[in-house]
Amino acid sequence: MLGRLPAGIGHALRDVRPGLSKLMYFSPEFAGVPESIAVLSPAFEDGWSIPERYTSDGEGISPPLVWSGVPEAASSMVLLVEDIDSPTPRPLVHAIVWNLPGADGVLPDGAISADSGVDELVLGRNSGLKAAWLPPDPPPGHGTHRYAFQLFALDTPAGFKRKPGRAALLKAMRGNAIAKGCLIGTYGRSARVRKPS
Numbered sequence: 094m095l096g097r098l099p100a101g102i103g104h105a106l107r108d109v110r111p112g113l114s115k116l117m118y119f120s121p122e123f124a125g126v127p128e129s130i131a132v133l134s135p136a137f138e139d140g141w142s143i144p145e146r147y148t149s150d151g152e153g154i155s156p157p158l159v160w161s162g163v164p165e166a167a168s169s170m171v172l173l174v175e176d177i178d179s180p181t182p183r184p185l186v187h188a189i190v191w192n193l194p195g196a197d198g199v200l201p202d203g204a205i206s207a208d209s210g211v212d213e214l215v216l217g218r219n220s221g222l223k224a225a226w227l228p229p230d231p232p233p234g235h236g237t238h239r240y241a242f243q244l245f246a247l248d249t250p251a252g253f254k255r256k257p258g259r260a261a262l263l264k265a266m267r268g269n270a271i272a273k274g275c276l277i278g279t280y281g282r283s284a285r286v287r288k289p290s
Contacts, residue, residue, distance in 0.1 A: 115184055117173055117259070118243045118275050122267050130162045130274025132244050136202075143240060143278035149230035155188065155205035156278070160198055160244050164272050167195030167246035171266060173259070176229070177277075178238040186259050187227040187240065189217030191251045217257040224256045229280040237281030246272040 113119055136156045137143050145151040163170065170193035175184035188205045192215045204214060205226035216224035231238040251257075251265045 113177055116175055116177060116241050116243065116275075117263060118241060118273060120263070122263065123245070123270055123273060126245070126270045126273045128274060129164065129272045130160055130244050130246060132158065132160045132242055132274040132276040134158050134242070134276060134278070137278050139276050139278075141278065143229060143280045147228060148280050149228045150282075151228075152203075153226070153228040154203035155200070155226035155228075157202050157204075158200045158242060158276070160274060162272070162274065163195060163197050163246050166248055166271055169193060169195045169247050169250045170198065171245045171247060171251060171262065172200075173243045173245070173262065174226075175241050175243065176231075176238050177241055178231070178236070180232065180235060183259075184241070185227075186218075186220045187229070188219055188225075189257065189259070189262055191215050191217055191253070191257065191262065195246060217253075217262060222258075231281055233282045235281075237279050240278050240280065242276040242278070244274045245270045 117123065134156050136147065143156060147154060147156040169191070172188065172190040172193065174187040176187060177184055179185035190205060205216065218224055219227040221227050229238065229240055245266060247266060247269045248271050249269050251262070253261060253265065257265065
């Protein structure tokens with residue numbers, strides 16, 4: 094999505110980043126929610142680089158995720174993936190998955206897709222306005238980007254008449270989150286010009 098920007102623009106916007114404080118995870122609505130959920134990926138460790146396979150430079154599929162520590166009172170789970178360092182006022186949304194079962198769980202490679210075959214998967218809209226995984230695609234020259242895989246346990250199922258975006262998700266989750274956890278992966282491109290696909 095942003096990878097098509099020229100490297101010069103990426104470099105010029107290098108200091109334009111929303112930052113950690115703009116993540117939904119750190120918003121005032123969820124400040125008091127216990128951080129008791131462990132979110133892991135078999136593909137990368139917290140704070141480490143996301144393998145190219147899961148980015149727009151590779152296959153572009155979503156990475157595998159595993160989580161544990163979900164409280165017994167959880168009715169459902171929500172996954173929100175945001176780019177902390179996108180050159181935008183708010184983090185870029187890469188995926189929304191809502192109404193996951195309220196328990197410890199797993200998402201395999203490529204699960205965040207309408208045709209993944211994972212029955213309980215209900216997708217919201219990413220920043221590209223699609224109900225799908227938006228693979229990391231940072232602008233060349235903008236530096237390394239951090240991608241936050243945020244998981245929230247809710248005490249009630251989230252219900253929507255249509256596929257929600259970030260704002261609708263925030264409204265539905267307000268006052269209903271009882272636990273949270275976060276995994277951060279990184280990805281960046283040098284200032285080299287990207288080969289046309």
